[in-house]
Amino acid sequence: MHRTASILALALSSPALAAAAPLSASTDRAWIAASDANTRLLLEAEGQFDPETISQNGVVAFDGRASDLGPKLEARRAAALAPVRAEFARRLAATDDANVRQDLAILIGAIDQQLERDRLNRRHFLAWTDAPAAIFEGIKGLLDEQVAPARRAEAVELLRRYVGDWPGTTPLVDQARARFEETRAPGLLGPTRVTLDRALANAETYAKGIRDMFKEYKITGAERALAKLDAQIAAYTAWERATVRPLAREDFHLPAEVYAFQLKERGIDIAPDALIRQAQIEYAETRAAMIALAPRVAKEKGWSQTDYRDVIRRIKQAPVPDDQLEASYAEVIRTNESVIRREHIVDLPSRPMEMRLASAAESAASPAPHMQPPPMVGNKGEHGVFVLPVGVGGNDPKSAYDDFNSRAVQWTVAAHEGRPGHELQFSAMVERGVSQARSLYAFNSVNVEGWALYAEAEALPYHPLDGQLMALQARLLRAARAMLDPMLNLNRISLDEARRILTEEVVQSPAMARQEIERYTARAPGQAGSYFYGYTRLLQLRVETEFALGSRFDRLAFNNFVIGLGLLPPDLVAKAVREDFVPAMRGDAPAASNQIK
Template sequence: MTLRPLRALAPLLVAACTVRAPPPAAPAPLPSPSAAPGQSAAAAPGQSAAAAPGQSAAAAPGQSAAAAAPRRPAWVERSNEHAKILLDVLARFSPERASALGVERADQEVSDLSPGVEGRLRAAYREAIAELEKRRAAEKDPAVAEDLQILLDAADRAVRGSELEERTRVTYVHATGLVFEGISTLLDDRIPPPRRATALARLRRYAGLEAGHAPIAEQARKRLDQELGKPGLLAPSRMEIERHLATNARVREGIGELFRKYGISGHEEPLAALNRQLEAYDAALRKDVLPKARTDFALPPPLYAYMLELHGVDIPPAELARLAHAAFDDLKAQMQKLSLPIAKARNLPSADYRDVIRALKKEQLVGEAIVPHYKERLAQIEEIIRKERLVTLPERPARIRLGTAAESAEMPAPRMRPPRLLDNQGEAGEFVLPLSLPGPSDQLRRIDDFTYAAASWTLTAHEARPGHELQFASLVERGVSLARAVFAENSANMEGWALYSEAILLPFMPPEGQLVSLQHRLVRAARGFLDPELQAGKITPAAARTFLEKEVVLSPPLSQSEVERYTFRAPGQATSYFYGFTRLMELRRETESMMGPRFDAQRFHDFVLAQGILPPKLLRKAVIERFVPAQPSP
């Protein structure tokens, strides 16, 4: 569990340089969500300079915002003015996340954990809701009115989430993780030097060395001490605290490494003070909190239902689990059929899909060979995308890099680090591969799920192109409104698109890549029933780990990380991959049925990306009402 203000603001948030052939002529721009039939949004910005490995692909020094940002339709500009109401709430109560989005005025600020912050947070939302409702009633433009409703829905979810959290569980703040997020947001290759310099002020405020700022670790401890004594509140889970205690020291080392990497002078004294405070907080967790921590992890059903809603899953947990079980069984049958010719071609002793995947995992990439391999794989995928007209690609290269040890300890999975969404100056997202997963033994530390050739096909499709990297590029480069890019954010859309991206590329992969791509889809189906069944007490964490290792062929550390995700890292979120993918596949089939020979996959995919991060119901509405009628006859 993390700080409640950060979690309450989650509805307001969305959370790789490569070698490639010279790009073709500029692709047609994606259509605006409200573009008239046959019209497009303003053209995307020109190609940015290709970055050398490890360097940022940010705009060149002196490049103006106008040169880096697309021209937006007038209705988008008006919508964005309304969105600033919620951006102000974000900057006030979650400045670290606001910085990540590009709200530069929040760069020096830090989260407030003082008493009464929850009430102040809800009051700010309610004030915002009142103003947005007035504007919604007066709005005549249908597109802007829809965006205003998106903003209202996001604020309402945040209020309900804050109330639920306050009524049900103790505020346990992962203080080291909060600090790492706040500092790494600013100390990043993609961030210009003037913004990086503000990390020192944020560091000093975390350490309580600036007037009006108590040390963040001391605030977190006081909140914890006060709420542990309140009757009726669930104590933090022992599993969560023990996990953080196991990795905090390495994450704190990573904070210092960032300051040294970017040459931020004057950081030594405040960092030393902060580290002492965070170490004291960890000592208090061991001594005073672990004895009171609960041995279970399940959320109260209303809170878990809210978490599903927050991530875009709008069906009951039992129905979700039923659909996921059926999909899991179907995927296993497909994988077994595909494993037979692979085993025969490779002279493997067993054709069982589990054994074939274990054999493929032995072809591990090591060290400096990993990133070049993924860059080459991305170039192959982009060639397929262009040849098969799957989706429109940006002109600029994508970015891929290995994560640092601290990043891998804090978030032990491949991921996309989004670019700033506000006033973007050419910054791009990054596909980050983890180094290893920390664990209590050398055996548990070894992970083989991401660094072998057959896996690079589906991982690159998911995290880079045509998945998350392309999705975030569309938000930045096509002029999508902030309401649709930020405040409609939900995992069902984001992760559903990324898993769908794997699926549309799968027919063009070699057999080994297809098998592992189906295995990754199998993981997502397993999440669809393991997450709710763990919360319902139908399966234990140990049994879930064993199931993932045996049936899904995940390594022990990745299986452990998966179970942590379902139990305390982000309950409910992991189900959104399967659910979002299922809904998007249903929408595609419905659209193809309605359009017949008029259906064009590239136009469909471009339109979907142009809508922003809409939940499944709103995305369907856009496709049926705007895309289908606008497409020409074949």
């Protein structure tokens, strides 16, 4: 139903949410325990079908249990969620606590979105599963350096369940095949050809990655299951080539109601045309800033080329070697942190930030830099980890990435994925305390990616000149995403023209441009615009708050307050700022000590 990195967005049109009370700034945190007790009902219901996600979120009772892809999955899930939703509605009517009511509305909205997603899937799509990727992600959730050794041992049981070597279990690949056949009907859409081909190409990498993880963490007792897994993945990919690939589609366009749902799920609550128009303005303004800055970078470097495209290409010609990347990023992270403290941008934890390079299998699953969130339930001191893929693309030079390994680009990548971006946002939820409803079920890409892009903008003025240019390039990409994703899905631009814009105007590598287009058309249609839209919503709120407070505005206090809210949609963040933060800063209301500093 959800993963922390791709969790359900909140249904902004939900009647329950519309009736929710404003966020309280009270220092009384007892309501969190009451809210978390409500959330446990939903976690337990979800755990029947997707226990790996619940385990990764920190609920150890689900360690070692495997996904259910059995017959009539959607109907069984609806039957399991219906009494939970009814109970939430009853509790919503019975409680006067504003925060608990808000969280109950969030949980009801999450259930409604899951049921709507299931309805759309049944109506439009064949139920194909990338089983090797699912198995890899499930095992990776337990075999991680931040997972306690006792929990890692449960990976053996999980693997045995995946391959059908545990009493009463059926191999996941067999369940996936049966589920596909169960949903076969004329007119239903198969996976896109590019998605299926990517899954087939990565299957062996996932299998090797699983074996490598058991070896790395010295987990014994898995050899027989690993041998079965290798054979099952080989048989599954052969079946996919014979049965699924003939039904795969070249046309990536989604049914209109599906694309509309995807946008709403990500937190984009405006029409695609409005998003495109706003992004076009940002694209032009950012490009103008790059045109002005590039000659200064060229002069500093002693280069004759002054066009921003040429300057970026020259910057990319000096990559940091893979074996020095981690140390180079660590130095950039330390410098960024010093600036954040000196300039009073936002409060930082006293502990160092964690960063590592990705394995080959992780890079295949997530080929761009990303933040691996910590468990949000029962956290024992685990922290988010900034993960940087390297060596993605194979032997073809056109498949190599040059987008994340120059020194100049590291400044903004570290600010986005680390501090003051994603890592700090998730750290704040763990360390300052926020309800599980807000950390797990109020997630939306607009909030999360909007904060990270806002964090880039907060850090940008303090980067070296070439770092500022690359930060603007990253912003240009986010504006391009907000144009190209809806334009491609609404059939208003060709794939070739979108690729040209990304490679020639935004100056992305061909590999990165290919990944971007796959994101818009196959991996996550509708999601790419969330960066720009979330950034603009937060930036507008920032300026509105500056005008409301005048000389009393405090950037540090504002940023601490926003990041202390947890993962809420923009409308609820704005409500909290207007109704809690602004009065508190004016002296009209008491400030919450854990939020306003």
